[in-house]
Each structure stands twice: as structure tokens, then as C-alpha cells.
Amino acid sequence: MEQITKPHCGARLDRLPDCRWHSSMFAIVAFGLLVCWSNAVGGLILAQLKALGWTDNSTTATFSAITTAGMFLGALVGGIIGDKTGRRNAFILYEAIHIASMVVGAFSPNMDFLIACRFVMDVGLGALLVTLFAGFTEYMPGRNRGTWSSRVSFIGNWSYPLCSLIAMGLTPLISAEWNWRVQLLIPAILSLIATALAWRYFPESPRWLESRGRYQEAEKVMRSIEEGVIRQTGKPLPPVVIADDGKAPQAVPYSALLTGVLLKRVILGSCVLITMNVVQYTLINWLPTIFMTQGINLKDSIVLNTMSMFGAPFGIFIAMLVMDKIPRKTMGVGLLILIAVLGYIYSLQTSMLLITLIGFFLITFVYMYVCYASADLADRGQTPWLRSGECGRANQWYCRTLCRCSAAQ
Structure with missing residues (x-):
């Protein structure tokens, strides 16, 4: 019987030079992340429904x-299922759930039915985001994985101003009764295209196949990738450098997270992410409705929201430039102070121009904080002491779990 050796996919992927293959993986994931904007249209839909009399503050x-509960559940359960079924299968499964719930939700007869669809929608979205980021980072080389991930996040956060622009264009053309329905159907159609691209061009992660002991399949995928890279670059690949300490993973109870230094990390990391999600989703879901409550009409509310949301990709871009140049503590505290001060000033404005300008910078700082929160959490799993032994296993589980929850944004 032929001996099947370990393919060492991680080392082989890490030594690949950047080429069109990496760009194609980036394009598929970035497009999938860009168009799954059911979360981004939440506030816009609520504004339309308020005009129709479907909603009140309650x-x-x-x-x-x-919305938040669905994404939280999806992020937790989706990661577990994705680890069992594979990155490609999970990608397609969660896209299908997300698309189906958007289409069904678009034809909701009442608010209760829409809320139920919204929950399923966000379970699918939360799971999808986890799978997209996990699958993508497994393909990228360790030397610049952070750069590739930042690029994906930058493209994905253009969904906020983009869907607002679409809503702004639809408002004078379509009645409010159909406007919000179309806003759900558009990302459903675009996500269907993303699913087709994933089905055709997104291979299973060889790292995942190797981790499941499916060495033969992992070797087949790796050879296909390597042959494609050689064709694209016209050069032989660098030698594989295998670093294996030979230590087998050890099981550790989750209770280890509630003792010693890990407990402090759990509390601090949770506070950072809770703050991030409360600030972010409060603004996304409530801004258009707040504008209308203040007497601003539906059209102007959507315009103001659109201008503000351009701060999302701008904030991600600025954070990418300064993230490694400012101490984490200084950046986190500074951004929270700026958000608090600008938020108060923003609440006092009545001028359309000032609402637009201050809103833009407020959203910019919010999304800079989103980047900070993700980077800060990742840093907390990187100390040598915590990477070793049982404490390291617990810390890695904690980071993965909270990253799953924070990825849904």
C-alpha cells in the first residue's frame, strides 16, 4: 500500500511569490464581501418602512x-460548521442561506415576517463573513497576510456608501413600498454571482484538507496551485522551508480562559469588541431613522446617510496607514475620545452641511476603531508565553471565537 506523506501545505503556500493567483483569490473574496450588504442596508430599509408606517422606535x-443576535449566532456556529465541512463548501452554503433569506424577506407581508427573515439573513451573513476571512487568510502567505486582509476589508467596507448611493438613486424613481424590497433583491442577485464565481474558481483550502488528514486531496490542490503559479511567473518556485517542532496539540478546558492573565485578556478583549459593535451598529441602523425623527424628509435622510458612509472605507484606509505607527493603547483611547466628542457635537447640528461633514468624520473614526479593535485582539494572541502549552491553546481558542464574533461587521 502506497504511503501518503504529509503535504506541508502551509510551508508550500507561504513560499509562493505574489502573482495573479493570489489576486484572483482576492478578487473572489473581496467581491463576495462587497456585495453581501444586507447588513449595510438595514438602516436605509428602516427609514423606508418608517415612511410607510411599518415601524416605530420599538x-x-x-x-x-x-440583526446583532443573528450575526452573533452565525459567527459562532458558522465557524464550527466551516471547520467541519471545509471553506469552499461553507462559503457556498452560507451564501445560499443569505441569498434565500434576502429574497424571501423582500416579499415580506408585514414587519414580523421581515424580522424573522432578518434573523435568518444575519445568521447566514455572520457565518459567511467568518468563512470568507478564514478561507482567504489560509491561502495568503504569512509574510503579507495582514496586507491582503486589509485590502479585502477596505473593498468590503465600500458596501456602505455604495448601497446608500443606490438607495439615493432609487428613492425618486420607485415608491417606498418597493424601494426597500429592491434594496434586498439587488445584493441577493449580486451575491448569486459571487456564489457562481466561488463554485467555479474557489478551490478548497489545502491547509484545511491537511488539517483533516485528507493528504491526497490536499496534495492534488497544492500541485494545481503550484503549477498555475509557475505558469504565471515563468520561474521555478523557491524551496520549501518546513518548521515543525513536533509537538502535538493538547486539549485544554475553556475554563482556562477564566483564570490568571487570560481572564484579564478576556475582559479587555470583550470590552473592546462590545464597544466596537455597539457604536458601529447603532449608527448604521439608526442614523436614517434619527434624521427622519428630527423632521428631515426621507430623500434628504438617505442623502445625509450616504455622505456619512463614505467615511467607512476612508477610515479603513487611514487606519491601514497608521495602525503600526501608533501604540495600540494610545490609538484606542484617542479614537474613543474623538468618537464621544464628535458624537455629542453631531447631535447638536441642524445645518445639512455640518451634519454631512461631522457625520463623515464621525464614521471615519468609528471605522478606524473597528480596525484598531481587530488588530488589538490579534495582538493579544501573539506573546510567546501564551502561544506555548495549554494556556496557548486556550488563548488561541479565545481569539478565534471573538474574531468570529467581530468579523460580522
């Missing part, structure tokens, strides 16, 4: 709470 709060 139902808006319920809608927002269901």
Missing part, C-alpha cells in the same frame, strides 16, 4: 437587536 430596536 420595532426599530427589535430589528436592530435581531
